[in-house]
Amino acid sequence: MEHQHHTTSPEVTVHHHPAEGTKRIWKTFWVLLIITIIELGLGLLMYATSFPPFINIVIKGVIIILSLAKAFYIVSIFMHLGDELRNMIMTIVVPLLLFVWFIGAFLWDGDSYKNLRNTYDPHHKEQTTKPAAKPAAAPHDAQKPGEHN
């Protein structure tokens, strides 16, 4: 019943029984394509209309959740991680929990820096909130890369 393969590697592994057809692959492709189209639709919706900021944040939250769903499908089906042993999956997935702290702490830090700067540096606040006198677009012959910062 058990097959041992991988004759060049010293350790024993049990044979994975490969899937017979490609139905699961194509189904995943359609899921990814449809999620991407929904994401684009939401992105263009935000572009075409002017919702209040709160609604835009909700839409962006939905787009982030849809992207995480895409990531799950790619890792689980295309990379076959879902077919591995549970302990092996956990050694990959558990360290990723660090991202919860990583994202939260750093975005909080950025936001805090913005608020402190706006409070104590009125000049900076004025410069970054008032519209420019004219469009700032400058071709390279007027302004070489690296000259301006």
Place this chain on the structure above:
Amino acid sequence: MAQAVPADRKWWSGGKSPFNVEYGKLMMWYFLMSDTFTFGAFLISYGTIRFSSNSWPDANHVFNSFPFAGHANLPLAFVSLMTFILIMSSVTMVLAVHEGHHMNRKGVIKWLAWTIVGGLAFLGCQAWEWTHLYHQGAWWGSNPFPNANGSVASSNFANFFFTITGFHGFHVFSGVIINVIVLIMTIKGAFDKRGHYLMVEKAGLYWHFVDLVWVFVFLCFYLI
């Protein structure tokens, strides 16, 4: 579809793979996990700077061009094409891995070749986009696009855009090189001699990871 493993099997007594994964494939997974943190650090630093700014350029006004479309305003159109190309090449890669499971050399060659075509098409699109942005005045240290609130933007936007898409593009490039090497090995019959196509699986893991990173680059730079 979890694997069925006999309950009395003593995995940890030596000589076996407790995770039932070949050494090289397991190490590819751990490399990809570390690479996830590299890309994560890049994208989070981008997020931190964006959160610390009062305003930021609007992606829909920056990325609105399409090759041969002149000055037509087409927000998100070109990057949608790039995303589609990368998803498609991920599908052809998983089909190559599937053929490898069935020891079908011809099938592996066909799908791996299509994956390489997709990777090159993506790199071509990125080269066009970078060239176009450069001619608009954007480069490291130079950002012509105003903030969404109309104020003058710093060069942060351009710096992060070129650094992160450049780092991702470099991964795509190295992925294409790896796929070409594996394709040549397949054509020469190296994996039939070995008795397994694990190398195609490992190259596939790397290629899917490149697609996975693009999901988040696309999200962070173009969508939100």
